[in-house]
Amino acid sequence: MRTFSTVEGLPVIEQASGIECGHVLDVLVDRGERISGFVIDKKGWLNHHLFLPIGAVASFGYDGVMVESFKNVSRYDRKNHHAHPLKLGKRRLQGISLLTTEGEKVGLVEDVYFDEEVGTIVGYEVTDGLVADLVDGRKVVKTKGPLVVGKDRAIVSI
Numbered sequence: 001m002r003t004f005s006t007v008e009g010l011p012v013i014e015q016a017s018g019i020e021c022g023h024v025l026d027v028l029v030d031r032g033e034r035i036s037g038f039v040i041d042k043k044g045w046l047n048h049h050l051f052l053p054i055g056a057v058a059s060f061g062y063d064g065v066m067v068e069s070f071k072n073v074s075r076y077d078r079k080n081h082h083a084h085p086l087k088l089g090k091r092r093l094q095g096i097s098l099l100t101t102e103g104e105k106v107g108l109v110e111d112v113y114f115d116e117e118v119g120t121i122v123g124y125e126v127t128d129g130l131v132a133d134l135v136d137g138r139k140v141v142k143t144k145g146p147l148v149v150g151k152d153r154a155i156v157s158i
Contacts, residue, residue, distance in 0.1 A: 002116045012065045028083035033146040035119040036083045051076040054119035097153040
């Protein structure tokens, strides 16, 4: 199990050549159940972001994300991906209010826990604000079903 914050900023490296194509910028959550892939910040000026599907990842290390080949990496276009980004864009999940199906507010989404082997979302890290984080720490909400994402809030079954 891994959080996105441990992957964010890591270089994406092709195993066969050792070439780096960029750094992990964001994660895309598909219908609240799975990670569909990662947005990669390509090296260089005026370059477009890239999309790395979760299935193309060979392994996650502490110092890099390894891929067998860059063949599966494609240009990222928000319009073609219906998944919700965690950090970037208008439809981002970070900072959105998380409610249970019983109507109780759990907190604000801060991070995503996922199974790195298959990309299944295991839970969400939520915050109640800076003071609560310092006193009590952040909470981890384990999910039993898909996340339903609305404009101002998300609903989860726990």
